[in-house]
Amino acid sequence: MVAVVGPVEPALLAAWTAHYRRLGIERFLLAFHFPDHVPDAQRHQLLAAVHALGIVPTQVSTGPWHEHTNTLLRDGLREKAGPGWHLIADADELQTYPAPLEDVIGQAEDTGRKVVGGLMLDRVAADGSLASWRPGPGLERAFPLGGHLTHRLLQGDPRKIVLAHSSVTVASGNHRASGHKPDPHTLACVHHFKWRAGVLDDLRRRVERFSSGAWAEHTPAVRSEASRLLEHVDRHSGRIDVSDPRLAFRRVTLDRLPDGWAAEAATITTAWRPPTPQNQPGSTISSPSP
Template sequence: MMFVPPVLIAVIGPVEPALLTAWVAHYRSLGIARFHLAFHFPDHVAPDRRRRVLATSHDLGIGPEAISTGPWHEHTNTDLRNALRERAGTGWHLLADSDEFQSYSAPMAELIAAAELSGTGTVGGLMLDRVASDGALAGFDAEQELDTVYPLGGFLTHRLLRGDPRKIVLAHSGVPVASGNHRAEGHRPVNRPPVLVHHFKWRSGVQDDVARRAAYSADGTWRASSPARLSEARRLLDHLRRHDGRIAVDSTDMIFRPVSLVAVPSWWSGEATRLVDAWRPPSPPADQSPSASTISSPSS
């Protein structure tokens, strides 16, 4: 039987048009032809920025299936994603945020066939955080290449933020997936190594975005079902404050190394497999109280 590539499901925020363009091109290069996208814009996003993002989507030949505005509660993304999955219908879904670029060391068709044979209905991935060579939160535009601007990869989400670095990258339509696409209860992926998910979150503007997330999560403006979103935001802001607004790329804990979108590094299989097999949720911190600078009001 001929392999039919999965439909891509994603909820997109106010990203740079250049990043959205690169993201669509990347997944089209993997054989993805069907995109089911929803766009959500928090209230602080200027109308002109919304128009540019939506115009870019239309220029790429992808009509948004839903456009929403308002607070970015934890359930907002999940609700929109689930509605897209329902519309996409029966079959396999590729799940990817707009800053996540998946890289496969085995053919997607083989991974899906193995997942069907195992009965899990899922294929798992692991995030590798991409940063600039000097740790600066660098901007990205249409004249640049992602590998040039963010040449280093490391385990920032896992080591620094103590967040869940695991991702469900492919799921059958009958498998419910948790918030953030981090897990599917009762359907733990068995593929090893996990699919490499290049995570290009650490760009210009992210410090304001994370400060806003921390402030709004702390005061309840943006609701969350667990303290993880707030604690991860505080850890990043504290790190940036201690390193003059940069990510410490010389950290021996996060292990930043040169990587590229065009090849899975030779060390990935062993290191990523050990990490994903050993990962457990971190214990709650003893002191949840933030410093004043950590939860200062975000800029617009």
């Protein structure tokens, strides 16, 4: 398991770790990166929490969260991980597979593939609020709905490389691997628990720091996606509009793939294209997870 972790809640890190241990992950290579605005107490609390989970961080760093920061840290972890298959996930992504991991990897190898793909499904509160949550009830109850917010509203790339052989280079954001195509018919569901309390402050900070040049960006895509989300919640009284049929929110669970997932995910993955000036709505401005 390879992951770059920002200043998330200790409870989220615990739920995330437990999920991947249930999938069979035994070795975690984690790099923690803390932007300058994160208080020392919060940093120490999260690092204490990861040690309590029985994981020793591979790397801990502080400083600006440039667009390339996540990629550099992730690639360093993959080098340390050594040869074989790497499971790659952000700290707010909990993946659900169509079969046990050993079988998924075996099928990829049998078909000559060196990557396995996934598609993001954004998890939100039942009323669309950007909610706090308690470890007791858990993530599933706090964010029971899954829908297609990332690509249908934010115009972001929902595709993910979830498993990659060590010989394969994975692009920024884990969205692609040049020269390697995942099987579109066996995609994992990447449950994306980004839309929690505090995310709006993070997005506003991201827009401001990328715009000012305090954080370096390669394209305006990340900043533009953040701006789209901020505009959307401003229009909907601080909530995500879960009633919008385009976003296809419905109740889902981590325990199994959503009904009809194989066909739905394959259709979205094969049809998705990056936004262009011609297909961007004129009324809108157009994810490492700091």
